[in-house]
Amino acid sequence: MARVIILHAILIQIIILLSKIEAIPSLLTLAYPQIEELCSELKAIDPDRTAFHFQPSKNWLNDPNGPMYYKGLFHLFYQYNPDGPLWGNLAWGHSVSTDLVNWEALDVALDRTDPFDINGVWSGSVTFVAGEPVILYTGIDDQQRNVQNIAFRKNGSDPLLREWSKPGYNPIMLPGGDIDPDNFRDPTTGWFGQDGHWRTAVGANLEGRAEILLYKSQNFQNWTRNEFPLHKSQNSGMWECPDFFPVSLSSKDGLDPSVNTGNIKHVLKVSLMKTLQDYYLVGKYDEKKDVFVPDERYKDDYRTWPMIDYGHVYASKSFFDSKNNRRILWSWVNESDSEADDVKRGWSGMQTFPRAIWLDTDGKQLIQWPIEDIKLLRKHQIQFRDFGLQSGVKHEISGILTSQADVEVEFELPSLEGAESFNNSFLLDPSKLCDEITPSDEGGIGPFGLFVLTSDVEGQEEYTAIYFRIYKSSDRYMTLMCSDLKSSSRREGVYKPAHGAFVGVDISKDKRISxxxxxxxxxxxSFVGGGRTCMTMRVYPKHVLTGQTSGLYVFNHGSQEVKIRELNAWEMAKARVNIENDDFISRNYI
Structure with missing residues (x-):
């Protein structure tokens, strides 16, 4: 298997080189016409491009907008620059899917065409009003203000929703009075109250204070600002891309945004410009006062709030999947190499693989897990069980293409006696702690975990580490998760941080961590403890540029043995994602 992969990589490099010599393809195609097509395809090979994550075929992508399920199709709109791979000229890109895995790109849904959005069609949401999808979005108007606009679908018989109309009475919400016109954006999905009024929430900055403003309407077109904000904070700066939704206390099922009865809580998610991270609070929504009341354990200190993802994501957006009765979350994953690299590639940005989300049984934290549909892509499988990792050992997982894989592993600790001492200051900045240690620093219990996208070629070593260390506080054990990118790439101009989080699991219960x-x-x-903690990274190994394959290892650099109860790794097939001129879905609706 390995020899085949290596020979294939060498062949690709030879043909790529030949394809760059203009005379050779011309001569070859005289005898073999298909060579021209092959050379063209191989020129487009991009080792950084993903196989099953959502991204456009070219140009810039950022925030997910208005995801929904409608008449047999999933729709995802997204912030998109139709003119190039750098931020600017923002419009709403649009793609459709039947399974949330394979996607067809359609034409731009909303573009900069009117005085109320001439300088940018920014983020927003879709709400079903009387069964019909309606868009609320932020436009940057001809005065450079953030204003809120509405759009309706043009063709009532088109399930692809290819055309939208923007009425001339836009904007429908203006940044008057105490609202900073530069910081007033991203209306949420609307919800319908028992008083017969619609609500939506908009992120804003009022005299340096973060607020989620609440607006009410009887007809979804004429909106009035509520006397009180849905929620506010004195100490965190601007909140953008808010998301507000109910969650069940007794089921994994998703809920329609308008549900506010029964055994439920609500989640308020905000994207904090100050840190470029997404945080959330769990609490109760008081519909009579139209305010969100977080649970008592939360302080007005964002450093203590849980994050949607402790890695490299932002501007997450969820929707209720009425087909499968679940709530699904998307998040923007930005690049972390240079703008010059983006221009060279011709694209920038992607979305996380869609995640099902629900509230944990303790009612305190969200669980996130890749949607079950990902199993459509699983191919070859590697499995082993009850495998001991002695101190200082790393063990290779081979037999699959490990740069395109789904890996599940459960570690078991024979004992917790060697746990290191915990300092409460670690809680405020676990990423700083992960930056100060390395996956090679021997601890009592850990570091142990995975090395991914590795190269062991002498002088060209690269690896990305995802690992755990166990600490002991005065009354409990604490599990630190780290991702370390310091050795992930030898390319120039790459941002290679360490990410960290303390995992919300009680490892003393059964001495296991997944x-x-x-x-x-x-x-x-990465998803830890069944999805209680999530961490996303961008990695740009240099070794793949020369056709070298990547390695995958489990390792243990702690002083104690760690047992692998079970490991399953699948090679993943390539999904069909936004390929130019590929109408495999829309052809069925013409």
């Missing part, structure tokens, strides 16, 4: 990792070329997503 890790699931999706590896897709330049993006790595």
């Amino acid at each position: 890790l699931r990792t999706l590896i897709d070329h330049s993006v790595v997503e």
Whole structure:
């Protein structure tokens, strides 16, 4: 298997080189016409491009907008620059899917065409009003203000929703009075109250204070600002891309945004410009006062709030999947190499693989897990059980293409006696702690975990580490999760941080910790403790540029043995994602 992969990589490099010599393809195609097509395809080979994550075929992508399920199709709109791979000229890109895995790109849904959005069609949401999808979005108007606009679908018989109309009475919400016109954006999905009024929430900055403003309407077109904000904070700066939704306390099922009865809580998610991270609070929504009241354990200190993802994501957006009765979350994953690299590639940005989300049984934290549909892509499988990792050992997982894989592993600790001492200051900045230690620093219990996207070639070593260390506080054990990118790439101009989080699991209960990792070329997503903690990374190994294959290892650099109870790794097939001129879905609706 390895020899075949290596020979294939060498062949690709030879043909790529030949394809760059203009005379050779011309001569070859005289005898073999298909060579021209092959050379063209191979020129487009991009080792950083993903196989099963959502990204456009070219140009810039950022925030997910208005995801929904409608008449047999999933729709995802997204912030998109139709003119190039750098931020600017923002419009709403649009793609459709039947399974949330394979996607067809359609034409731009909303573009900069009117005075109320001439300088940018920014983020927003879709709400079903009387069964029909309606868009609320932020436009940057001809005065450079953030204003809120509405759009309706043009063709009532088109399930692809290819055309939208923007009425001339836009904007429908203006940044008057105490609202900063530069910081007033991203209306949420609307919800319908028992008083017969619609609500939506908009992120804003009022005299340096973060607020989620609440607006009410009887007809979804004329909106009035509520006397009180849905929620506010004195100490965190601007909140953008808010998301507000109910969650069940007794089921994994998703809920329609308008549900506010029964055994439920609500989640408020905000994207904090100050840190470029997404945080959330769990609490109760008081519809009579139209305010969100977080649970008592939360302080007005964002450093203590849980994050949607402790890695490299932002501007997450969820929707209720009425077909499968679940709530699904998308998040933007930005690049972390240079703008010059983006221009060279011709694209920038992607979305996390869609995640089902629900509230944990303790009612305190969200669980996130790749949607079950990902199993459509699983191919060859490697499995082993009850495998001991002695101190200082790393063990290779071979037999599959490990740069395109889904890996699940459960670690078991024979004892917790060697846990290191815990300092409460660690809680405020676990990423700083992960930056100060390395996956090679021997601890009592840990570091142990995975090395992914590795190269062991002498002088060209690269690896990305995802690992755990166990600490002992005065009354409990604490599990630190780290991702370390310092040795992930030898390319110039790459941002290679360490990410860290303390995992919300009680490891003393059964002395086990699970890790699931999706590896897709330049993006790595990890889920710990069944999805209680998530961490996403961008990785740009240099060795793949020369056709070298990547390695995958489990390792233990702690002083104690760690046992692998079970490991399953699947090679993943390539999904059909936004290929130019590929109308495999829309052809069925023409």
